Amino acid sequence: MTSQQIPQKHPEHPETGELPLELRPPRHRVSSAAIRYWTTRALLGWLVLTAVQVVWLVLGRDHLGWRIPILVATLVLGAAHVMVMPRWRYAVHRWESTAEAVYTQSGWFDQERRIAPISRIQTVDSERGPLEQIFGLSNVTVTTASAAGPLKINGLDRDTAQRLVDDLTSTTQATHGDAT
Secondary structure, three states, X not given: OOXXXXXXXXXXXXXXXOOOOOOOOOOEEOOOHHHHHHHHHHHHHHHXXXXXXXXXXXXXXXXXXHHHHXXXXXXXXXXXXXXXXXXXXXXXXXXXXXXOEEEEEEOOOOOEEEEEEHHHEEEEEXXXXXXXXXXXXXXXXXXXXXXXXXXEXXXXXXXXXXXXXXXXXXXXXXXXXXXX
């Protein structure tokens, strides 16, 4: 048996007797409405940039030779970003809450996977901006004493976010720990 085939036994915590938590992929996807939200948000940003370039093109008719290729590049990059990024993010973004921990995975180019033990949670917040409200989405932020910052779960439907906040609040109040 090679070292890759030998199951690794994790030692129990000396004081609590608990097994350590393992960083693993979370089970739940965010809401599919997040795809439309991320698409709309990206599209609005690219439309603003394109509008500025069109105004620049119309008002400054000199030097058209290099302004038109810049506008074309903006349109091509914008279209690629709007078509690829939302679906890619949806494939990556995941979350899970158990009795022991909260797991998150996010990003698209720069992907991050995090875990926060329930005993370390200090606050649980939810928020939604105007555009997120239109799409029926909410974000949940789980704050711990970690130097890495809070865990953020973006793109949850409102009901799921509210249930998660309620469950985490109840669980953290019932959990003994120092939350540091």
